Amino acid sequence: MxxxxxxxxxxxxxxxxxxxxxxxxxxxxxxxxxxxxxxxxxxxxxxxxxxxxxxxxxxxxxxxxxxxxxxxxxxxxxxxxxxxxxxxxxxxxxxxxxxxxxxxxxxxxxxxxxxxxxxxxxxxxxxxxxxxxxxxxxxxxxDKPIDSYIQVIMIILWMIGITVIISELFEIKPNTLFTTLGAVSAIIILIFRDTILGFVASIQVSLNDMVRIGDWITFDKFGADGDVIEINLATVKVRNFDNTTTTIPTYSMISDSFRNWRGMLNSDGRRIKRHILIKANSIRFLNDSELEAMKKIQLISSYIVARQAEIKKFNITNQIDKSIPINGRNLTNFGLFRKYITQYLLNYPSLNKDMILICRQLQPTSQGIPLEVYAFTKDKRFENYEYIMSDIFDHVFASIDYFNLEIFELPSGIKIHNTEN
Structure with missing residues (x-):
């Protein structure tokens, strides 16, 4: 040559x-x-x-x-x-x-x-x-963070390459170079702090399977609400549902709290957990004539008949004075409404009947008595889920008047004006 x-x-x-x-x-x-x-x-x-x-x-x-x-x-x-x-x-x-x-x-x-x-x-x-x-x-x-693995390998290779370059440039033996680097390791850690944190975090995120590419996550601190599109050594990129992109430091995934919706998407249903506030002073006992009128509501007609017979038997057996409704056992408009909503949910075709399905009363508040619907939709897609939930509550709101109940809402200007007059 x-x-x-x-x-x-x-x-x-x-x-x-x-x-x-x-x-x-x-x-x-x-x-x-x-x-x-x-x-x-x-x-x-x-x-x-x-x-x-x-x-x-x-x-x-x-x-x-x-x-x-x-x-x-x-x-x-x-x-x-x-x-x-x-x-x-x-x-x-x-x-x-x-x-x-x-x-x-x-x-x-x-x-x-x-x-x-x-x-x-x-x-x-x-x-x-x-x-x-x-x-x-x-x-x-x-859905695996391949970018993180490759970046870790490349960082190691670049460290080896830089060591070879420095050794070649200044004619220093690698052993001597590593000894010198060890002496200034504190400065190196300070300079490469974010890289080291990202390196450790990416390993923990991967090993613990905390987040994958394609997962829907919500990270309030960074305003992220969308699908993960990239996971690398330093950052996690999220495409939000408004088509903006949020970049999150990888180490924030282990140092801060975020919500991963993967479990919900992999489950058999998506949860509906929403309540309405019922005015406390609209809740009352029902008399026989009102119960007769409510028997026309098909979903609870048989329930009313069965409960009436059970309550009447109890009151007669115990010689209850029914001259005032508070004595003995009685049906309330709020209790019947809860039963009606439960039956409505059981008959609603888009809900998963194999998962929890209840209509429950929560702790009273200064605004009224919360009535909560807790159920799971079969369809977990966002637009269909929202449609199902809205359809259910449309019916809930429209049904209130049939039970002589009122929903709490702050007085409007018209109501205040009418009250003053």
Missing amino acids: NKFLEKIFDWCYPLFKHWGLPYTLASYLSLFINIIILCFLAYEIYIVFRFVLVRLMEIIAKKTKTKFDDLLVSNKTAKYIAHLIPLLFIYKSVPVILNDYVYWESVFGKLVGIYIVILVLWIIRTIFNAFRDYLKQKPAYS
Whole structure:
């Protein structure tokens, strides 16, 4: 190899000396021409090898069934590999061209060596990117934080590469370099604090399966409410439902609280948990005539008949004085309304009857008595879920008057005006 390079680059100086040029002028002219020849040959070698490697990889990608080689082509791996051949040629040629310039030979040799290390790391990065894209096409890996794993590996490789570059540049042994880095580890930790936190957090997020790509999460601190589209070493990207994007630091996923809706989406239903406020002074016992009128409500007609017979038997057996309604056992409009809503929910086709389904009374408040519907919809899609919940409460609101109940609401301007008059 060296003899071949000497034939290419050692002809200038003897020719200039033969022409009678001074030593210094002949030497610099020879160096200038040799550098031009080196650049030209390196560029031609790059063009040839780039064409050959790119075409060869494209042909292989078309003939094979796997998509991995197609992704290598799309990530331009062959073009970066093609840079290596001319660089190796330059690396071997520099000692021959700068044979009489020891200092510059050392400088250029180190620079070319550093560039080769960086280029090798860049080639490895394109291969990992192709591997990442390949795994993301697989259903088993589509929700895994592949970016975080690749970034961790690349950080380790870059640390090794930087160590090699520093060792090459300053002619320091790696052992000595690592000893020096250990002494300044506190400063390094301070500088790379966010990277280290992100690295640790991404491992914990992955191992604990806290969040996956495609999960719907709600993170109030950062205003995030949408689907996770990317998980990497430093950040988690969320596409919100208003089509904005929120970027969350990865370490915030373990240091702060957020809500992951994956469990709900994987379950058999999506929960409805909403209440209305009933005025306390509208709740009362029902007399026989009112109960007769309510028997026309088909969902609770049989219930009223059965409860009336049970209550009447109890009151007679215990000789209850029914001259005032408070004595003994009685039916209330609020209790019947709860029963009616429960029956309505049981007959509603879009609710999952295998999960909890209740209409319950909550702790009284200063605004009234909360009546809560607690049930699960079969359809978990957002728009359908909202429609089902609204449809149920439309019926709840419309049914209130039939039970002589009132919903609490703050007085409007018209009501206040009428009261004053």
